[in-house]
Amino acid sequence: MVHVVIVGAYGSAGAAVAGELADEPDVELTLIDDGDPGGGLCILRGCMPSKEVLSAGAHRFQARHDDRLRGEPHEVDLERTIERKDDHTLGWAGHRRESVHDLAERDDVTFIHDTARFVDDHAVRADGREFEADYVVVATGSSVNIPDLPGIDDVDYQTSADLLDATELPDSAVVMGLGYTGLEMVPYLSEVGGTDVTVVEHDERPLNESDPAFGEAVLDLYREAFDVTVPTECSEKRVEPTDDGGVRLHLEHNDGQDEVVEGDELYLFTGRNPSLGRLGLRNTSLQPGPGWVLDTMQARDDDRVFVVGDANGKELFLHVAKEQGFTAAANILRRERGVPLEQYQNVTHHVIFSGLGVYPYARVGMTEREARDADYDIVVAARQASDDGVFEAKDVPEGVAKLVVDRESATVLGWQGLHYHADVMAKTMQVVVEMGLDVREVPDRAYHPTTPEILDGLLRDVTAELPE
Numbered sequence: 001m002v003h004v005v006i007v008g009a010y011g012s013a014g015a016a017v018a019g020e021l022a023d024e025p026d027v028e029l030t031l032i033d034d035g036d037p038g039g040g041l042c043i044l045r046g047c048m049p050s051k052e053v054l055s056a057g058a059h060r061f062q063a064r065h066d067d068r069l070r071g072e073p074h075e076v077d078l079e080r081t082i083e084r085k086d087d088h089t090l091g092w093a094g095h096r097r098e099s100v101h102d103l104a105e106r107d108d109v110t111f112i113h114d115t116a117r118f119v120d121d122h123a124v125r126a127d128g129r130e131f132e133a134d135y136v137v138v139a140t141g142s143s144v145n146i147p148d149l150p151g152i153d154d155v156d157y158q159t160s161a162d163l164l165d166a167t168e169l170p171d172s173a174v175v176m177g178l179g180y181t182g183l184e185m186v187p188y189l190s191e192v193g194g195t196d197v198t199v200v201e202h203d204e205r206p207l208n209e210s211d212p213a214f215g216e217a218v219l220d221l222y223r224e225a226f227d228v229t230v231p232t233e234c235s236e237k238r239v240e241p242t243d244d245g246g247v248r249l250h251l252e253h254n255d256g257q258d259e260v261v262e263g264d265e266l267y268l269f270t271g272r273n274p275s276l277g278r279l280g281l282r283n284t285s286l287q288p289g290p291g292w293v294l295d296t297m298q299a300r301d302d303d304r305v306f307v308v309g310d311a312n313g314k315e316l317f318l319h320v321a322k323e324q325g326f327t328a329a330a331n332i333l334r335r336e337r338g339v340p341l342e343q344y345q346n347v348t349h350h351v352i353f354s355g356l357g358v359y360p361y362a363r364v365g366m367t368e369r370e371a372r373d374a375d376y377d378i379v380v381a382a383r384q385a386s387d388d389g390v391f392e393a394k395d396v397p398e399g400v401a402k403l404v405v406d407r408e409s410a411t412v413l414g415w416q417g418l419h420y421h422a423d424v425m426a427k428t429m430q431v432v433v434e435m436g437l438d439v440r441e442v443p444d445r446a447y448h449p450t451t452p453e454i455l456d457g458l459l460r461d462v463t464a465e466l467p468e
Contacts, residue, residue, distance in 0.1 A: 001026055001027070001029050001108075002027050002028065002135070002336055002410075002413075003027075003028045003029075003132065003133050004027060004028070004030070004134065004137060005124050005135070005136045006030070006031050006032045006136075006137040006139060007027075007032050007033075007116040007124065007135070007136065007137065007138050007140060007279070008033055008137075008138065008139035008140040008309075008396050009032060009033045009095065009100050010033040010035045010038040010040050010096060010100060011033075011035075011041065011139050011140075011141050011321070012040050012042055012318050012321045012322050012325070012326055013138030013141075013310075013322065014033070014040075014137065014309070014325065015040070015096065015099065015140040015322075016098065016308075016321070016325025016329070017139065017306075017308065017320045017325040017326075017328050018031055018109075019099075019103070020326055020329035020330070021326070021332065021333075022103050022106065022330050023304035024333065025139040026172070026335075028108045029103070029108065029109045029110070030109075030110045030112065030124075030127050030131050030133070031104060031109065031112070031426055032111075032124070033100070033111075033112075033113065034113065034114055034116075035116040035409060037090065037094070037097065037261075037355055038093060038097045038100075039092060039094075039096040039097060039355040040096060040141065042309070042321075042388060043089065043092045043093050043096060043297040044089060044093055044429040045161045045164065046318070047223025047318055048086050048088075048092055049088075049089050049131045049164050050160070050184060050185070050444065051163060051357065052085045052088060053080075053081055053082070053085055053164060053192075054086070054188055054356050055357065055358050056081045056189065057076060057188045057191040057192045057356045058357050059074075059203070059357040060073050060074060060076055060191055061187075061335070061356050061358060061359060061431060062193050062395070062396075065225065065395070066395050067323055068395070069415070070108065075127060075285075076192045076202065078167045078168065078169070078192070080168065080366065081097070081163075082166070082167055085164070086312040090393060094343050097220040111138045112126045112127045112129075112162070112435075114126040114127040115278055115281060116279070117278065117280040117283075118280040118281060118283045118284050119280070119283060119320065119384060120283055120284065120336065121284045121285055121304075121305070122135075122305075123340070124136060124196075124244065125398065130433070133304075134304065135305070135306065135307060135308070135332050136304070137306045137307075137332075138276075138279065138299075138305065138308070139307075139311055139319055139321075139325070140276065140278075140279065140311045140337035141275050141310070142274055142313075142316060143272060143275045143308045143311060144159045144160075144268065144269050144270075144272055144273075145268075145271045145272055145273045146268065146270070147268070147270050148188060149236055149237065149239055150237070150238040150239070151238045151239040151240045153238065153267055154239075155240065155247050156241075156247075156269075157247075157265075158265060158266070158268070159267070160181050160185055160269055163185055163188070163189070163243075163267065168192075168262070169192065169193025169195050170264035170421050171191065171193055171194075171196065171264055172196040172246075172264045172267040173189055173195050173196070173197050173198070173263045173264060173265045173267055174199055174200075174247055174261050174263035174266050174267070175189075175197060175198065175199035175200065175266075175267045176231070176236060176249075176267070176268050176269065176270050177199075177200075177268060177269035177270040177271065178199050178201045178269070179269065179270075179271060180352050181269040181271070181450060182199060182206075182269035182335070183206060183207075183218065183352050184267055184352065184353050184354065184356075184370045185267070186199050186222065186226070186228055187222065187226045187228070187349070187355055188228045188271075190227060190350050191226060192357060196227075196229075196263070197226075197228045197229065197261065198217060198228075198230075198231070198232055198254050198262075199222075200230075200234060200235075200249070200262045200285060201227060201230050201231065201232045201233075201237065202234070202235055203215075204233055205218070205234055206219065206230075206235075206312040206362060207352075208362070208405070210363065210367060210416055210418075211369060212367050213382065214361060214401050214402075214418045215390050216362070217398070217399060217400050218354060218355075218361070218418065218456055219232075220398075221354075222355075222357055225355070226355075229261075230246030231251060231253070231261070232261060233254040233255075234251045234253040234254065234349075235252055235254060236249060236250070236251060237250040237251065237252050237285060239257075239266065240438045244265045245261055245264075246265070247262065247263055247264075247265065247266040248262045249262070253461075257387070264359075265279045265330075269422040270294075271456055272310065272316055274288065274310060274311045274312065274313045275310070276288055276289060276311065278306075283304065284301075284305075285301045285302050286301050286311040287314075288301060290313075292307075293307045293312040293313075293314065294343075295343035295345070296327070296331050296341045296342070296343055296344070297324055297344060298331070298341075299332060304448070308327075309321035309324060309325065312324070314457070315346065317348075317350050317458070322344065323344060324344055347363075347364070347365055347430075348364065348365060349363070349364045350363060350432050351363075351423045354418070355398075357423070358396060358420060359399055359418060359419060360416045360417075360418070361396055361417070361419045361422065362416070362422040362425065362426040363415070363416045363417075363426075364414060364415050364426060364429045364430045365412065365413050365414030366404060367404070367414055367416065368380050368404050368414075371406075371413050371414065376406050377406070377408060378388055378405060378406060378407060378413065379404075379405045379407050379462050379466060380403070380404055380405075381391060381400065381402065381405075381458045381459075381462045382400065382401065382402045382403075383398055383401050383402075383404045383457050383459075384399070384457055385397060385399035385400065385420065385454065386398075387454075387457065388451075388454050388457060389449070390450060390451055390453055391420060393449060394418035394420065394451070398419065399417070400417075400418055400419065400420050401416065401418070401419060401454050401455075402415065403420070403439075403458040403459070404460055404461045405466070409438070410438045410439050410440055410466050411437065411438060411439065412429070412432050412433050412439055413424045414433065414434075415433065415456070415458075417429075419451075419454065419462065420451055420459065421451040424451075425451075425454075429455070439459055439462055440466060442459055444456055444459060444460060444463075
């Protein structure tokens with residue numbers, strides 16, 4: 001019997017490992033999690049509750065921007081919004097807990113509700129007991145990154161988790177961080193709270209992973225449609241409280257110029273770090289850092305320890321956590337059977353609900369820059385959302401999309417969209433990219449008037465430049 005201990009069994013990655021191994025007749029599972037109410041970051045404080053509150057802001061935004069509608073737009077009832085969000089969150093978390101506890105009803109599965117700590121390389125202590133394991137899976141998620149900034153300990157600040165619970169929003173705010181979290185939560189502050197928001201962008205534009213047109217589109221949208229102030233190419237020097245209880249942030253621009261911004265509240269949307277501090281890793285050979293987890297999901301320093309999800313610091317996305325969990329479970333079985341292990345190779349596919357989800361950014365596969373750096377001979381097509389009348393008709397005219405195709409094979413290497421319904425189109429493009437379809441064979445059939453016409457346009461534009 002192979003004994004596998006999973007630390008962080010409530011989370012998406014840990015639950016995926018448990019679900020894959022539970023039916024194996026020669027595997028004994030010990031599932032450990034100290035979560036309360038339990039359910040994992042995505043369910044409790046991440047993608048699911050955030051989309052619920054964003055949707056309230058999205059409805060107001062669209063009503064406010066549509067000049068065909070009369071009267072003042074509705075105000076968002078924050079207390080009702082948060083109450084509904086909490087009700088749904090508890091339901092989602094309960095479903096996850098029940099699925100884990102149902103596994104523990106089996107004779108070869110044990111669940112421990114406690115904090116786990118390594119005693120040595122393959123022994124974990126929890127609930128006053130020690131569990132010797134053949135394999136340990138670490139799936140402890142991530143926690144908010146608090147930047148090491150002079151003065152940060154002298155001011156009050158809020159994180160995205162605080163904002164998701166807020167029933168009152170400030171008149172003005174300073175935000176650090178315009179990454180994935182900031183792109184989603186900054187418009188929420190502006191639209192729902194009427195908050196005067198200043199958000200700091202370190203680079204020339206946000207969405208640094210994307211091709212420049214997408215970051216430029218975000219800047220234009222946030223500044224014009226949401227009235228957000230976005231100083232760019234600058235960094236935070238120090239922060240201090242103001243006499244009236246607010247916050248003052250000192251910035252230094254890349255050209256050496258200084259700037260000072262103030263607000264009633266400081267929000268930190270500054271990313272997340274792997275949650276490893278309570279694991280007692282000093283009792284093991286594990287040394288977290290760059291490259292410490294291999295693509296097999298094994299720890300570099302111990303091939304019987306697997307680290308999945310946010311805990312390994314690779315890519316902090318729900319679907320990636322699940323896929324890494326599936327890979328880890330398969331590789332535990334492969335190692336036991338003496339067959340080669342598989343490596344997790346992620347084809348980039350994710351969505352950021354920027355612009356309150358009215359203007360989401362979606363990406364599958366390579367950007368144009370990545371394809372050129374990889375020495376592909378490519379054909380590129382780009383379209384503005386306004387090129388297709390359907391976006392104008394639906395009063396969502398902003399946005400841009402791009403398709404990158406390998407000239408030799410005619411397969412799609414990558415797609416990006418920043419426009420209405422881009423999140424919905426991502427699955428279609430994932431199928432096209434991951435199945436390696438010849439772009440010339442994708443049906444050119446529009447069901448007019450629908451927003452996926454933008455995909456048809458991209459496909460046609462690329463196909464026109466390829467040999468028949």
